[in-house]
Amino acid sequence: MTVTLADVAARAQVSPATVSRVLNGNYPVAAPTRERVLRAVDELDYVLNGPASALAAATSDLVGILVNDIADPFFGITASAIQAEIGGAGGRAGGERLAVVCNTGGSPERELKYLTLLQRQRAAAVVLTGGAVVDAPHAAAVAAKLRKLGETGTRVVLCGRPPVPDTGAVALTFDNRGGARAATGHLLGLGHRRLGCVAGPPERTTTRHRLAGHRAALAAAGVEEDPRWTVYGRFDRRSGYEGASELLRRDPSLTAVVAANDSVAVGVCAAVRDLGLRIPEDVSVTGFDDLPFSLDVVPGLTTVRIPLAEAGARAGRIAMGREEAPAGGVGEIGGELVVRGSTGAPRAS
Amino acid sequence: MTVTLADVAARAQVSPATVSRVLNGNYPVAAPTRERVLRAVDELDYVLNGPASALAAATSDLVGILVNDIADPFFGITASAIQAEIGGAGGRAGGERLAVVCNTGGSPERELKYLTLLQRQRAAAVVLTGGAVVDAPHAAAVAAKLRKLGETGTRVVLCGRPPVPDTGAVALTFDNRGGARAATGHLLGLGHRRLGCVAGPPERTTTRHRLAGHRAALAAAGVEEDPRWTVYGRFDRRSGYEGASELLRRDPSLTAVVAANDSVAVGVCAAVRDLGLRIPEDVSVTGFDDLPFSLDVVPGLTTVRIPLAEAGARAGRIAMGREEAPAGGVGEIGGELVVRGSTGAPRAS
DNA sequence: CTGTTAGCGCCTTCAC
DNA sequence: GTGAAGGCGCTAACAG
Numbered sequence: 001m002t003v004t005l006a007d008v009a010a011r012a013q014v015s016p017a018t019v020s021r022v023l024n025g026n027y028p029v030a031a032p033t034r035e036r037v038l039r040a041v042d043e044l045d046y047v048l049n050g051p052a053s054a055l056a057a058a059t060s061d062l063v064g065i066l067v068n069d070i071a072d073p074f075f076g077i078t079a080s081a082i083q084a085e086i087g088g089a090g091g092r093a094g095g096e097r098l099a100v101v102c103n104t105g106g107s108p109e110r111e112l113k114y115l116t117l118l119q120r121q122r123a124a125a126v127v128l129t130g131g132a133v134v135d136a137p138h139a140a141a142v143a144a145k146l147r148k149l150g151e152t153g154t155r156v157v158l159c160g161r162p163p164v165p166d167t168g169a170v171a172l173t174f175d176n177r178g179g180a181r182a183a184t185g186h187l188l189g190l191g192h193r194r195l196g197c198v199a200g201p202p203e204r205t206t207t208r209h210r211l212a213g214h215r216a217a218l219a220a221a222g223v224e225e226d227p228r229w230t231v232y233g234r235f236d237r238r239s240g241y242e243g244a245s246e247l248l249r250r251d252p253s254l255t256a257v258v259a260a261n262d263s264v265a266v267g268v269c270a271a272v273r274d275l276g277l278r279i280p281e282d283v284s285v286t287g288f289d290d291l292p293f294s295l296d297v298v299p300g301l302t303t304v305r306i307p308l309a310e311a312g313a314r315a316g317r318i319a320m321g322r323e324e325a326p327a328g329g330v331g332e333i334g335g336e337l338v339v340r341g342s343t344g345a346p347r348a349s
Numbered sequence: 350m351t352v353t354l355a356d357v358a359a360r361a362q363v364s365p366a367t368v369s370r371v372l373n374g375n376y377p378v379a380a381p382t383r384e385r386v387l388r389a390v391d392e393l394d395y396v397l398n399g400p401a402s403a404l405a406a407a408t409s410d411l412v413g414i415l416v417n418d419i420a421d422p423f424f425g426i427t428a429s430a431i432q433a434e435i436g437g438a439g440g441r442a443g444g445e446r447l448a449v450v451c452n453t454g455g456s457p458e459r460e461l462k463y464l465t466l467l468q469r470q471r472a473a474a475v476v477l478t479g480g481a482v483v484d485a486p487h488a489a490a491v492a493a494k495l496r497k498l499g500e501t502g503t504r505v506v507l508c509g510r511p512p513v514p515d516t517g518a519v520a521l522t523f524d525n526r527g528g529a530r531a532a533t534g535h536l537l538g539l540g541h542r543r544l545g546c547v548a549g550p551p552e553r554t555t556t557r558h559r560l561a562g563h564r565a566a567l568a569a570a571g572v573e574e575d576p577r578w579t580v581y582g583r584f585d586r587r588s589g590y591e592g593a594s595e596l597l598r599r600d601p602s603l604t605a606v607v608a609a610n611d612s613v614a615v616g617v618c619a620a621v622r623d624l625g626l627r628i629p630e631d632v633s634v635t636g637f638d639d640l641p642f643s644l645d646v647v648p649g650l651t652t653v654r655i656p657l658a659e660a661g662a663r664a665g666r667i668a669m670g671r672e673e674a675p676a677g678g679v680g681e682i683g684g685e686l687v688v689r690g691s692t693g694a695p696r697a698s
Numbered sequence: 699c700t701g702t703t704a705g706c707g708c709c710t711t712c713a714c
Numbered sequence: 715g716t717g718a719a720g721g722c723g724c725t726a727a728c729a730g
Contacts, residue, residue: 002501004707015717020709030715045497050469051409052707054400055722061466070450071429076420083419083452087459098466100449101419103432110436117410117447120399148394152351237641266645292586296615298647353723364701369725379699401723404706 003044012040023048054122059153061097063319064118066111068130070103072235072263073291078129078159078312085316086125097124097320106201108138115145118154125155125319129312131206132161143167159315160306162205163330170325172315172333176206176288179304179335180213181220183286184258186302186337188221192256192284192346195223197230198243198268200260207232207260210288214258226251235260240267248275248283255283255346262287262294265301269342280344290338299341306335352393361389372397403471408502410446412668413467415460417479419452421584421612422640427478427508427661434665435474446473446669455550457487464494467503474504474668478661480555481510492516508664509655511554512679519674521664521682525555525637528653528684529562530569532635533607535651535686537570541605541633541695544572546579547592547617549609556581556609559637563607575600584609589616597624597632604632604695611636611643614650618691629693639687648690655684 005023009016014033021027022037029037040046054060063086067075079101086099102118104111111128118126126149132139143164146156150168158164163171187195197214200207211230218225228250233239244257244267257272259265265287272283279285279299287294290305311333317323325331354372358365363382370376371386378386389395403409412435416424428450435448451467453460460477467475475498481488492513495505499517507513512520536544546563549556560579567574577599582588593606593616606621608614614636621632628634628648636643639654660682666672674680 005709006707016708017710017718018716021716024709028715033715047465048469049404049471049707050466051400051403051471052722053709055398055404055724056707056709058709058722060400062470064449069429070419070432071422071425073420073422073425076422076425080418080420080452080454084454087452087462098449098451098463098470100413100447100451102447102449103429103436105429105433113436114447116396117399120397121411121447122398122400237645266642270645293615293642293645296586296619296642296646351723354725355723365724366702366726367700370700373725377699382700398723401706402725404708405723405725407706407725 003046004049005046008037008040008044008046011044012036058122060122060124062118062121062123063097063099064114064123064126065099065101066104066114066126066128067101068104068106069235070101073293074261074289074308075129077291077308081309081312082127082129082159082316082319085313085322086320108133108135112138112141112145115142115149119145119149119152122152123154125157127157127159127315127319128161129159129315130161131204133203134205134208135203155319155321157315157319159311169329170318171330172311172318172326173330174306174311175332175334176209177213177216179288179306179337180210180258181217182335182337183288183302183304184214184217186339187256187258187284187286187343188217188223190284190343190345193223194251194254194256195229196244196247196251196254196257198240198247198257198259198264199230199232200235200264202232210260229254233260233264235263237263237267237270240264241271242267244268244271245275248272256285256343257283258286260288262289262291262301262303265303265342266293266297269297279342282347284343284346286343302340302343303338304335305338307333352395353398354395357386357389357393357395360393361386407471409471409473411467411470411472412446412448413463413472413475414448414450415453415463415475415477416450417453417455418584419450422642423610423638423657424478426640426657430658430661431476431478431508431665431668434662434671435669457482457484461487461490461494464491464498468494468498468501471501472503474506476506476508476664476668477510478508479510480553482552483554483557484552504668504670506664506668508660518678519667520679521660521667521675522679523655523660524681524683525558526562526565528637528655528686529559529607530566531684531686532637532651532653533563533566535688536605536607536633536635536692537566537572539633539692539694542572543600543603543605544578545593545596545600545603545606547589547596547606547608547613548579548581549584549613551581559609578603582609582613584612586612586616586619589613590620591616593617593620594624597621605634605692606632607635609637611638611640611650611652614652614691615642615646618646628691631696633692633695635692643689651689651692652687653684654687656682
């Protein structure tokens, strides 16, 4: 029914082994023979059977990219960059790898599920992007999976995610702490002393680290934080809207709001405006990530740029073995404060 | 080295076939036996070998989702919805399917490549999203691939993409024409008579259809179009910026600009503002898609909402055989004009 | 309900 | 440089 490698061999009048060799190109084959085989492949419209190939070779061309939320440009941009480095070439059969992105939706179970599925497929590599969940049992389960993946020859790279020791996984981390410190430092430098914070989900490392940076900046400036000044939410616009509304209800004297990321910041801006306040005259707002839309909201968002595309490209290359892993298996990628119109001096109280 | 199904069988003191049966759950197995097997699986930390399974069963749990640009929220939102319907359950082994998104980057070659890769993996289903390229040879190649995929048991669904006849592929199309007609009609209703258009890539169906709708509206209102009023570009912000700059250079008397989509519209707005013009007092702007950020730009974008999440969910269900395909294999999804602040009456010339 | 028996299609030593 | 043969790990008829 379906045409197999044997059919191609018959038509090209060579052995199946030879066909396999020209297809995989890992072995010397005489030019005329190769020609003949390639022609037969073309004429028969032959397509290699991936599963059979993977079974025999004990490895596949699949590369998995795990993201927390594919609808979020943060992950879209990262995934796009990773994938561009991988989809290119270099696989076993025909020089092609199937880079696929898997959307965990932020759910630990789905994350584990995908990892298992990828392990089951004998993936060539796996790249996990974005913050991790700090829950100990889950972290242990993930660590175990990653270790096992590594043992069975799957290269594991973490991008924008903290390292997982003793798993052989290479990590490219983002300096969330430093970036947050810079953003809050900028606000403090402008004279703000009453800063609200709409943080992300409390269980994610990204949230923890950004919050830590924020607090470090406050502490360094000798500003004592009021517990009412922090609310947690998700990494989306809506959380920003609700968070800021709550914050300003609790303490209308706040003069600035630090948001978990740009999407949240945009929601914060909307809430601030709906309260009849101006940005930045009445309330300054900062974001994080510098996604494309941050330039177009009005006023432009002061934020911390993370070079997502570069980081993703690098992670992709490491996953393909085309770039050396950073020393110690961990490399940190810095953020850069970008000052735009959403921040200014605090209003005279 | 790695633990196989036979190992599990030995430990559970049953035959490999029985283990396979409890794992796939498509066959009656006595409860105590199942228990024993499951325990053995757990104790041995066994993971099914996907390739071997796919080879033997001649089908896999992989479902491919092709997108033109994963960094674009349009595709991210769609993919997320599709994937949520697929990743859930219903696969062969353990009730799980591996929904993966493949980023073609808008390249016809990559599209074909991914289709081949997916065919090679014996994917259970493939969903192609977004506009197609009209180039005849490529269209024929894609049609041939889709037909072949269908023949080998892969379900093919098109989402937001025109039908491909005689391939067995189910299509869910977006009413780009009608939506564009509504947007331009809205502008005409406000009194505009000199409308620029920053279209998308000329070779994409989406561009063609939206442009057709725009022109139909103009024709219906008896407005004759000046050839200088249309420029083509990509579906991104930058194209919008450049396109609008060019348009207003060519004809400064334009009072409105229709953009290919929301990202482009945002770029158009930036260009208009950089020219010292106000929106909508001097120039009205419309987008298309109603992506989340369209609400946050200032003024809010008048646009055509496409229910991406609903469409994606439906496509996902059809791909999984959990929802019936529309009659004739083609279903159209309508768009809805959303009027916000970016459109208003034309300035008095 | 469970065991036995054949392959699924390809890769990879070995010989030549 | 090329052919022959065995097995990768699992599933799918058949029997029983």
